Amino acid sequence: MDMPLPLTEQDADALIGDMGRRARDAARVLAGAPTARKAEALRGSAALLRERSAPILSANAADMARADASGMTAAMKDRLQLDEERLEGVASALEAVAGLDDPVGGLVDERTRPNGLVLRRVRVPLGVVGIIYESRPNVTADAGALALMAGNAAVLRGGSEARASNAAIHAALADGIEGAGLPRDAVQMIPTTDRAAVGALLRAQGLVDIIVPRGGKGLVARVQDEARVPVLAHLDGINHSFVHASADKSMAEAIVVNAKLRRTGVCGATETLLIDRTYPHGAALVAALADAGCVLRGDAEAQVLDPRITAASDEDWDTEYLDAICSVRIVGGVDGAIAHIAAHASHHTDAIIAEDEAAAARFLGEVDSAIVMWNASTQFADGGEFGLGAEIGISTGRLHARGPVALEGLTTYKWQVLGTGQIRP
Ligand SMILES: NC(=O)C1=CN([C@@H]2O[C@H](COP(=O)(O)OP(=O)(O)OC[C@H]3O[C@@H](n4cnc5c(N)ncnc54)[C@H](OP(=O)(O)O)[C@@H]3O)[C@@H](O)[C@H]2O)C=CC1
Known part of the structure; x- marks a missing residue:
């Protein structure tokens, strides 16, 4: 041809x-x-x-x-x-x-x-x-x-x-x-x-x-x-999953592992995990990802959660890995998550995992991405999954x-x- x-x-x-x-x-x-x-x-x-x-x-x-x-x-x-x-x-x-x-x-x-x-x-x-x-x-x-x-x-x-x-x-x-x-x-x-x-x-x-x-x-x-x-x-999907302090532990782990690792090469894959500073199960959350074979790069606070997390560089927050690599950042509540996403997302798909409805409502209302999700994997970013037949x-x-x-x-x-x-x- x-x-x-x-x-x-x-x-x-x-x-x-x-x-x-x-x-x-x-x-x-x-x-x-x-x-x-x-x-x-x-x-x-x-x-x-x-x-x-x-x-x-x-x-x-x-x-x-x-x-x-x-x-x-x-x-x-x-x-x-x-x-x-x-x-x-x-x-x-x-x-x-x-x-x-x-x-x-x-x-x-x-x-x-x-x-x-x-x-x-x-x-x-x-x-x-x-x-x-x-x-x-x-x-x-x-x-x-x-x-x-x-x-x-x-x-x-x-x-x-x-x-x-x-x-x-x-x-x-x-x-x-x-x-x-x-x-x-x-x-x-x-x-x-x-x-x-x-x-x-x-x-x-x-x-x-x-x-x-x-x-x-x-x-x-x-x-x-x-x-x-x-x-x-x-365009590219620099997508975030934010685990709020109120998130259910097993739901958060299941969603984050799926969002990052189900198919790492699709544009709906999560690239950065944001963890609320007061979320009590951060160590188990990052361990679930690392145990499933994901390479983790985090800020200094995240590195304390697991010795397998190496230091992230500034570039990591703006990187779409399309691979089994995830950047991890500790943020201060919904405000911290929204601020990070505003600075680094590509306006594709961003999710909050939370039991607190008010926190979820703020996230859904204030994050300016084409798709915002509550308690669901970013990998659902797909026309077929949305019932549109194809995309x-x-x-x-x-x-x-x-x-x-x-x-x-x-x-x-x-x-x-x-x-x-x-x-x-
Ligand atoms: N939002 C969405 O729906 C989707 C987004 N993506 C994003 O696509 C990216 C991954 O795919 P990847 O294969 O790397 O995509 P690329 O951006 O490398 O390639 C996509 C297409 O653009 C062409 N292209 C790339 N750069 C140029 C250029 N400088 N001038 C002219 N044509 C160019 C490529 O041509 P060539 O063959 O010559 O390289 C190819 O046809 C990820 O960022 C992913 O998130 C993917 C699918 C869907």
């Missing part, structure tokens, strides 16, 4: 310009496509994924071999790897999206003015959505499917380590879409791993309506510097949609004004 490298800026602009124009044409068709047709496209794609499981898994094996050779971490390889069961999960997710309620045309609200004008807000697709994401092949299917079902055309740019898997999955999706009589260009995959194409996508004003960047610090910096297209940021990812920005983004988050609305001849005085 790769074009010759390196791409000049002009080559990249020409490539994205052409893809963007084709996407725009496809988006016009999709905006009016019947729900049944979109669902048929996704069910057809799911069937093709199953039919083509052997070539898709061998494409994935090629990606995995390159990952091994390049020394990719175990957590990153876990995200990249497919097997029969995971591929079945990808196909089933397409069918699940096909069964979701179509948001397009839905009535958001309606009111009648004293002059008799009827004002309605009706859901419409965003248009052309550019999605830049990590080396996780299932996202190719999930993102393409959600964009399509919400009536949008998608231009996908997956992580370079997953290029063979992505190309194989994308081909099944495009064939399924075409097989249902919808434009093949509805979901396009950028055919190069050259990052010049990411720059061109970020500059594609007028061709791309919104960019969803899913990724970490390198991507954040580039998006902040270069984006000319509106951005729905899906593009977790929006960490402030506008339009926050937290798990699925069909509704991929739409906007327009006003329909119904008169009976009114003129404005």
Whole structure:
């Protein structure tokens, strides 16, 4: 699928310009496509994924071999790897999206003015959505499917380590879409791993309506510097679990171990444990993590709790490890936790574990993150777990949609004004 490298800026602009124009044409068709047709496209794609499981898994094996050779971490390889069961999960997710309620045309609200004008807000697709994401092949299917079902055309740019898997999955999706009589260009995959194409996508004003960047610090910096297209940021998860003085001991241990270690490579994993200075079971809490194989780095007060905690540096409070490593800080009550989170969180997901309702209410009200939780694991940060069927990812920005983004988050609305001849005085 790769074009010759390196791409000049002009080559990249020409490539994205052409893809963007084709996407725009496809988006016009999709905006009016019947729900049944979109669902048929996704069910057809799911069937093709199953039919083509052997070539898709061998494409994935090629990606995995390159990952091994390049020394990719175990957590990153876990995200990249497919097997029969995971591929079945990808196909089933397409069918699940096909069964979701179509948001397009839905009535958001309606009111009648004293002059008799009827004002309605009706859901419409965003248009052309550019999605830049990590080396996780299932996202190719999930993102393409959600964009399509919400009536949008998608231009996908997956992580370079997953290029063979992505190309194989994308081909099944495009064939399924075409097989249902919808434009093949509805979901396009950028055919190069050259990052010049990411720059061109970020500059594609007028061709791309919104960019969803899913990724970490390198991507954040580039998006902040270069984006000319509106951005729905899906960025890193520097997430906190705060154990309040009133927390139940066994609940706190179970939640914290799960939040940190269930899958260390997902963006909803906890990276920093905050312990209330007056919580009486701090030593048992950190021991539960250390015994489960987690490396702990703490401030001086935390280090007193367990000899296995080494000294944290300032950098640790701003680090997303995506690994079995956790920073631990002792804080003074809810105020201390809120202050630490305000200074170091990435506004993704933060949780309080507490029996005290007033403490929890303050945390839920005052922590400014897309998802705030009470007595639950931060690993629940997931569209499927929220009952949305699937997700593009977790929006960490402030506008339009926050937290798990699925069909509704991929739409906007327009006003329909119904008169009976009114003129404005
Ligand atoms: N909020 C959310 O929903 C999600 C957030 N994440 C976050 O993603 C990060 C982990 O994934 P990781 O694989 O490290 O992600 P990266 O940020 O390294 O990569 C993500 C995508 O961005 C591209 N990219 C990265 N840097 C640049 C750049 N400077 N210029 C152009 N393109 C760039 C990558 O391309 P290339 O292949 O060329 O490297 C890849 O396609 C974590 O921080 C995690 O929290 C992950 C999933 C969901």
